[in-house]
Amino acid sequence: MAEIAYWEAIRRAHDEELAHDRMVIAMGEDIGVAGGTYKATSGLYQKYGADRIIDTPISENSYTGIGIGASMAGMRPIIEIMSINFALLALDTLINAAAKIRYMSGGRASCPIVMRTPGGTAHQLAAQHSARLARMFMSTPGLRVVTPRGPLDAYGMLKSAVRCNDPVIIIEHESMYNMRGEVPDTETFRPLEGAEIVRVGTDVTLIGYNYSVHLCLEAALKLAAMGVSAEVLDLRALRPIDRDTIRRSVEKTHKVVIAEEDEATVGVGSEIISVITEECFFALDAQPVRVHAADVPVPYNRQLEKAAIPNVDDVLAAALKVLGRV
Structure with a gap:
């Protein structure tokens, strides 16, 4: 067991899944060269290159839609949205496409996409960067919604989400990224269901x-x-x-x-x-x-x-x- 920070656990899960499957990619604002606002992808751009760690424009609806299309074509994208407030811009693609495509296609198409995003109140980020919108996603049939409370779940849930064939929304918290906890040294998966x-x-x-x-x-x-x-x-x-x-x-x-x-x-x-x-x-x-x-x-x-x-x-x-x- 090693004691690591929440953000380190997320980074480790990214690294392992990127190494495990070449169909896994990550997309988001400042996740590449800068390593992510909360360091959750630090160093991965240098390791995996610009084709798999993709810095996007400030256009949440567009790059989430691109990720959804890529997932339907066989990729396994991890989409990072910098704040859950900005996920409002991507609701059309998440709710009208990702959540519904398996049902509307009679099971012939799936959408194995992961959206990671921090919500909650941090320290004086004001109203437009402090939303808690879990209720919005949990009301949508076709989505899975998980909320890891510490490094172990942050690591294990992300790994499980990447390998899940459903669209998974992972809601983190802006005040938790430096929280520390024990995570096994060996590969570990955490369930996406169950209290x-x-x-x-x-x-x-x-x-x-x-x-x-x-x-x-x-x-x-x-x-x-x-x-x-x-x-x-x-x-x-x-x-x-x-x-x-x-x-x-x-x-x-x-x-x-x-x-x-x-x-x-x-x-x-x-x-x-x-x-x-x-x-x-x-x-x-x-x-x-x-x-x-x-x-x-x-x-x-x-x-x-x-x-x-x-x-x-x-x-x-x-x-x-x-x-x-x-």
Whole structure:
């Protein structure tokens, strides 16, 4: 095992998949000579050349469309979109082409493309670089949507996504690229489906994905100091959602908090509560509680930015609410 940064894990996955299959290419803005905004492709341009590590113009719809066409012709492109805000420009090709081509062709055509993109609030990148749009992609039939919480998933999910014949959206987080964690020295694949219990508990279930999993884990430590056993569930995949693991955890703890950095309206938290009420409503001893961002564009001002997004204390307060301690 080696401890590496999130960005290093992504770079390693790129390197291994590029070496494994000559049909794998990478495309995006500044991913070549510059090595990527977050260093996730650093050194790969020099190793594999301009035909496989392709610097593109600032034209997300165009190069995503080119990647989709290439994937239908036998290539396996990894598309990097610098910020999930800019993925809005590529929605036509992703939703109307990539997500639908297998169904509309009766299974005769597939689209094995991967789109990587960071979302979430970093440090004063303001509203146009801080979107959380997971709910938009998870509502689209035909797409897979995954959200790696650390280096191991960032590495293993990317490798699995490249070899998957479905279009896969990998949503990273701008604040996580320097996060460190252990990754096996040997080649490892991580599943593109299934939630994971990352801390076992009995009194309350804390559900998160991507960055919010870490808020849940920190809140669980504070709850433990109060004598509360919190179970932490990482959704990992937002499409498909692992309904069974959610149900089993809630049936064990009978109380649940869903934490996300996204706004609440029509969000991931809303969908999870729908799953819980449909699958295990009578297991609940208290109403589910959501922790989420304020319903405003993300402010540039640092203090306002911090006030607009949830933190560990918000998750803790929500847990105490469902436990009836406030």
